[in-house]
Amino acid sequence: MGRVYQGHPGIGTGLFEGEALVASDGFSARYDVDLTKGVFSRPAHKLHGESFAERIIVLDIAKGGVASAWMLRVLMQGAHRPKALILNWANPIMAQGASFGEMPLIDRFDCDITKELKTGERLRILPEEGRVEVVG
Amino acid sequence: MRLTDEEDAILNGSAGPIRARAMAHIVEVGRFFDAERLVEVSQAHIMADTEALGETGVAYLEGLAAADWEDRRVVIPTITDPRGADFKAYDRIRHDRAIVTLEERARDAFMALGVMMTDTCINYQTIMPPVKGEHLAFGDTGVCIYSNSVFGARTNYEGGPSALASALTARAPAYGFHLDRNRRATQRVIVEAELADYLDWGALGALIGERMGSYFEVPYVEGINAANSDQLKHFGAAMASYGSTALYHVAGLTPEADEALDGREVPEIKLNRADIDSYADRFRREDDTLDVVVFAVPQLSLIELGELAGHLDGRRVVDGTTLIATTNPEMKSAADRMGITKRIEDAGGILLEGVCYYQMHARELAEANGWHRLMTNSAKLTNTIAGYGYAPMVASMARCVDSAVAGRVV
Structure with a gap:
């Protein structure tokens, strides 16, 4: 079996698989991404220009104001939706937005998860258990 | 998490599918933050301008508005944050008519739910000020920090979907600033300056906010001897914006300050006049053009x-x-x-x-x-x-x- 990382029980039910897209940077649904094109659009973001469609986004902390609670739903109902979000630290607004938008979310690992996972690795995640497996 | 019989029944559909979904949302967020129970909330304040809602959010609200009145109506006083356009004056500042049309749809949907269109981020000054210990589901960060800090009320940052879920169930998850243990100070801030204009208050709030590491940091501010509501409004709004901060205490002024430190040693920072002036200096430019x-x-x-x-x-x-x-x-x-x-x-x-x-x-x-x-x-x-x-x-x-x-x- 591949590497396994244990976070806090997260948001979402079931099992999700996808390719990791990783950076040591924050995540704001309002300021960092172009929802219609499905790419990271803020020039200063470390994933600038990267498509998140069908991928599991792995970043450091949740950023952005209260308004972003509505916006994860827009993200998840768009044509370029990601598979899931993994963070070192979420915040109330990100958790609320993930629940409302039905976006699987796991955070709070005992390591810096952005240092452990690599872009391109294939992940399998179980949000209810807070479990992340590297499967390829 | 322990739910009461009533909460459990709502979760299982006794009050209709809309309230069941709202309760499921509240329970899911509560579990994420290890809440052991829910609290009863008495007011909700929803941040739901069309810039945040988008077409998707407005369509979602319209879906709720199409349900039966008994299934869709809010059960506690529920008010709104500012809207995305002034219906009476949008053409004076060249607001696109399409934005106004979307705003009108959002307004109609909210009113169908029984939401009061107060369209304000100063509800604590003008609509119904909270009281000490009152549990709330408030949205706008400036509204939350003022309500927690100046009144001693209890709310987390509730984004639009969560505030609406609370409006439909009169519940919120008991984590964060609903709990005594999270309301104690984690940092001391010594202010060595006289504050004059609102900008001084905002600048001080910004400087404190950007020194806070997370949502759960609570500053205890010393050296402020008097303040009015507008001054604390600018102070808190800036702190929340720069720091995701949801609660502060001011020694001698705010209602929970006396118990906030509880004899504990916490890290200390000092801010003086030069620090406050340096805030405005960050934005100084050579050219003097102004639009x-x-x-x-x-x-x-x-x-x-x-x-x-x-x-x-x-x-x-x-x-x-x-x-x-x-x-x-x-x-x-x-x-x-x-x-x-x-x-x-x-x-x-x-x-x-x-x-x-x-x-x-x-x-x-x-x-x-x-x-x-x-x-x-x-x-x-x-x-x-x-x-x-x-x-x-x-x-x-x-x-x-x-x-x-x-x-x-x-």
Whole structure:
């Protein structure tokens, strides 16, 4: 079996698989991404220009104001939706937005998860258990 | 998590599918933060301008609005944050009609749910101030920090979907600032300066906010001997904007300050006059061009509107520069009645109601009006507006008005 990382029980039910897209940077649904094109659009973001469609986004902390609670739903109902979000630290607004938008979310690992996972690795995640497996 | 029989029944559909979904959302968020139970909340405040909602969010609200009244109505007093456009004056600042149409759809859907369209981020000054210990589901960060800190009420940052879920169930998850243990101070801040203009208060809030590491940090501020509601409004709104901070204590002023430290040693920082002045210096530029002067964020109280009118009396905003102030419909009505609106508008200013500059499609406004250089006395606006393509600078209300009259930064 591949590497396994244990976070806090997260948001979402079931099992999700996808390719990791990783950076040591924050995540704001309002300021960092172009929802219609499905790419990271803020020039200063470390994933600038990267498509998140069908991928599991792995970043450091949740950023952005209260308004972003509505916006994860827009993200998840768009044509370029990601598979899931993994963070070192979420915040109330990100958790609320993930629940409302039905976006699987796991955070709070005992390591810096952005240092452990690599872009391109294939992940399998179980949000209810807070479990992340590297499967390829 | 332990639910009461009533909560469990709602979760299982006894009060209809909309309330069941709302309860499931509250339980899911609560589990994420290890809440052991729910609390009963007595008011909800929803942040749901169309800039945040988008077409998807408006369509979601319309879906709720189509349900039976008994299934869809909110069960506690539920009010709204500022909207994305002033229905009475949108053409004065070239707001796109499409934005107004979307706002009208959102308004109609909210009203069908029984939501009161207060359109305000100063509800704590103008609608129904919370009381100590009252559990709330409040949205806007400036509203949350004021309610927690100045009144000793209890709320987390509730985004629009969560505030609406609470409005439909009268519940919120018991984590964060609903619990005694999270309301104690984690940092001491010693202030060694006299604060004068609202900008001083906003700058101090910004400096404290950016020194806080997370949502769960609580500063304990010493060295402030007196303050009024407008001053604490600017102070808290800036702190929340820069720091995601939801609660502060001020020694000798706020209701929970006496128990906040509890004899514990916590890290200490000092801030002096030079620190406060350095905040405005960050935004100083060589050229003195100016496009728009904004008094908002948070919306102005009646007192601030009167002060603004006093600065503008007998003067005239120069052609080519726009001066905008925003307030809520209640204060606009009072300003109309008392002649304050006329004094502001006779000087060439524009007083808008039910909107606030950080959530009224500022990017589209900049493009439609050719605005780039923005001047304000709001530290919170300065923090957020650069992301919309503006080059902001901050100054006192008096200097902002002097600049609007001169047509350049003075």
